[in-house]
Amino acid sequence: ENNISRYHQEFLEVELIGTGQFGSVYKCINRLDGCTYAVKKSTKPVAGSVFEKNALNEVYAHAVLGKHQHVVRYYSAWAEDNHMIIQNEYCNGGSLGDKIAQEALSASELRRLMLHVAEGLRYIHSEGLVHLDIKPGNIFISKEKRMQFNTNYDSADDGFEDLEDLSNCEEELTYKIGDLGHVTSLANPQVEEGDCRYLPCEILQEDFTHLTKADIFALGLTVIEAAGSGPLPKNGEEWHKIRKGEIPALKQTIQRDMLELVKTMIDPDPLARPTAIQVLQHKSLSPTGSK
Numbered sequence: 001e002n003n004i005s006r007y008h009q010e011f012l013e014v015e016l017i018g019t020g021q022f023g024s025v026y027k028c029i030n031r032l033d034g035c036t037y038a039v040k041k042s043t044k045p046v047a048g049s050v051f052e053k054n055a056l057n058e059v060y061a062h063a064v065l066g067k068h069q070h071v072v073r074y075y076s077a078w079a080e081d082n083h084m085i086i087q088n089e090y091c092n093g094g095s096l097g098d099k100i101a102q103e104a105l106s107a108s109e110l111r112r113l114m115l116h117v118a119e120g121l122r123y124i125h126s127e128g129l130v131h132l133d134i135k136p137g138n139i140f141i142s143k144e145k146r147m148q149f150n151t152n153y154d155s156a157d158d159g160f161e162d163l164e165d166l167s168n169c170e171e172e173l174t175y176k177i178g179d180l181g182h183v184t185s186l187a188n189p190q191v192e193e194g195d196c197r198y199l200p201c202e203i204l205q206e207d208f209t210h211l212t213k214a215d216i217f218a219l220g221l222t223v224i225e226a227a228g229s230g231p232l233p234k235n236g237e238e239w240h241k242i243r244k245g246e247i248p249a250l251k252q253t254i255q256r257d258m259l260e261l262v263k264t265m266i267d268p269d270p271l272a273r274p275t276a277i278q279v280l281q282h283k284s285l286s287p288t289g290s291k
Ligand SMILES: Cn1cc(CCO)c2c3c(c(-c4ccccc4Cl)cc21)C(=O)NC3=O
Pocket: 017, 018, 019, 025, 038, 039, 040, 072, 086, 087, 088, 089, 090, 091, 092, 093, 094, 095, 140, 141, 178, 179, 180
């Protein structure tokens, strides 16, 4: 059999960027196109197991969810020497989980987060799919530096200084939904519960009649955590208080209209929660309505 590893043939492994029960993720450079990718290696699931179904789910979901600026892009997947390997777009800004472990997002960053992820969910839901594991650790950040070249060229320097001086460079952050391992179809849902910290009650009670609203609920709690609620509870009194619609104390004072929106997103009744389109139309996200 072909015992040369496609992984080592096609990629230069730069560094390990994540490990978990899911496997290990490496930052890699493709030797052919010179681009950087995130490559996840996981032990090949036993044929017929739920792990294999999940692994295939992830690849099918990526294949359906082609190119969208708020969904991490998929390039290839293959099996080799008892491993499953998936090659995805590399997001160079870390995960939202990493970012909020440092500090809460500002009001304008919270709006950008809500907009980008709601846009990604609108796309996923429009394709008849649901994510079912929306949380800070599965939202990745891409930072591209946009240079504003100053027109008043200062002849004194040779033009290289302003390239080093990135102060005139505004950081454009893009939030992208990643880890499609729990994605399932609305038509024929095979629900694998996501992280219980972001799970709404109805899913726990195996009511799968409004699955898109489970993603909306998880996005609401993700924004709450990004606003500095601190780590969310996995169970117990605090967990139940949130499922009754109570918002925990936040470090970042978020605007009243954003708070209102988040309150509806974590409503105990899935029908009371907005759709992704209604989130995008909310006054707290329109450029003018942020008073
Ligand atoms: C732990 N970790 C860190 C990163 C880099 C963030 O700056 C990362 C990425 C991915 C993934 C990933 C998640 C789930 C499935 C497959 C992959 Cl490659 C995991 C990642 C992914 O698909 N794209 C990433 O950038």
